[in-house]
Amino acid sequence: MSKKLENKVCIITGATSGMGKAIAESFSNEGAKLILSGRNVERGNALAEQLQHAVFVAGDVSEPGYNEKLVQSAIENFGQLDLLSLNAGMLGLGNVVDLPETLWHKTLNVNLSAIFYLCKNAIPFIQKSKGGAIVINTSIAAFKSFPNHPAYCASKAAAAALMKQMAVEYAPNIRINAICPGPVDTPFLWDSAKAFENPDSAVEDAKKATLMQRLGTPEDIAKLSLFLVSEDASWITGTAITIDGGILNS
Numbered sequence: 001m002s003k004k005l006e007n008k009v010c011i012i013t014g015a016t017s018g019m020g021k022a023i024a025e026s027f028s029n030e031g032a033k034l035i036l037s038g039r040n041v042e043r044g045n046a047l048a049e050q051l052q053h054a055v056f057v058a059g060d061v062s063e064p065g066y067n068e069k070l071v072q073s074a075i076e077n078f079g080q081l082d083l084l085s086l087n088a089g090m091l092g093l094g095n096v097v098d099l100p101e102t103l104w105h106k107t108l109n110v111n112l113s114a115i116f117y118l119c120k121n122a123i124p125f126i127q128k129s130k131g132g133a134i135v136i137n138t139s140i141a142a143f144k145s146f147p148n149h150p151a152y153c154a155s156k157a158a159a160a161a162l163m164k165q166m167a168v169e170y171a172p173n174i175r176i177n178a179i180c181p182g183p184v185d186t187p188f189l190w191d192s193a194k195a196f197e198n199p200d201s202a203v204e205d206a207k208k209a210t211l212m213q214r215l216g217t218p219e220d221i222a223k224l225s226l227f228l229v230s231e232d233a234s235w236i237t238g239t240a241i242t243i244d245g246g247i248l249n250s
């Protein structure tokens, strides 16, 4: 059976941990050639060695020049660019009164502006692809408020709006969608616990609040991401898909 991402080249941000790493493993299994992004050189190089046709390029996604470098690396190494999976994110915790302006700006830069920077550089190449697709990892925080998450909620809602705008602008050549995860068992989720009134029980509370009575796994998210970038989703664009064990509906 042919692989779903044969002859496809994808840049994956946030590939050194959690969902981005699971997405990298899944896309690689389906034949994609990968540019892996993250700041942690040890984890990035280890993943690149583990996967076939994968190159790790270290850097901070909030820097415009680094995003240009990611695209250049795709073209230099593999001669084309077809797909983006944007997962890099940060929490930037603190309520509006206490949040330092620098942390507000950094959170907006990593969670929102970085998407603009990468798409700006990548779209001219993806437009040449047959079957180009972009998946932006936002969050249920795009729709629901969480304590001490003002920068996070605002940046994720804006990322979903940016996705919709770009989907209109670049159809029919490129399909652009967002995934909106609920609580997924990664280091990020455990870090977020300190924003809640009862940090010690926050993750367990989130698990119990899901209709499915479990946290998501990075592999749950990888399956949806694979579906959305593959031809199986060829009639899906401009959509933000919630994947949250039902927590938004509980």
Ligand SMILES: NC(=O)c1ccc[n+]([C@@H]2O[C@H](COP(=O)([O-])OP(=O)(O)OC[C@H]3O[C@@H](n4cnc5c(N)ncnc54)[C@H](OP(=O)(O)O)[C@@H]3O)[C@@H](O)[C@H]2O)c1
Residues within 6 Å of the ligand: 013, 014, 015, 016, 017, 018, 019, 020, 037, 038, 039, 040, 041, 059, 060, 061, 062, 087, 088, 089, 090, 110, 137, 138, 139, 140, 180, 181, 182, 183, 184, 185, 186, 187, 188, 189
């Ligand atoms: N876990 C959840 O419950 C949850 C729920 C909804 C949405 N999300 C979203 O899912 C995405 C992935 O999160 P995760 O849960 O998989 O978290 P994770 O395991 O902590 O991974 C976060 C990734 O983002 C990268 N990253 C962070 N800041 C970066 C920067 N400035 N430059 C480059 N890379 C950066 C990290 O790489 P380095 O450390 O190597 O820089 C890491 O690979 C995030 O956008 C997050 O907002 C998470």
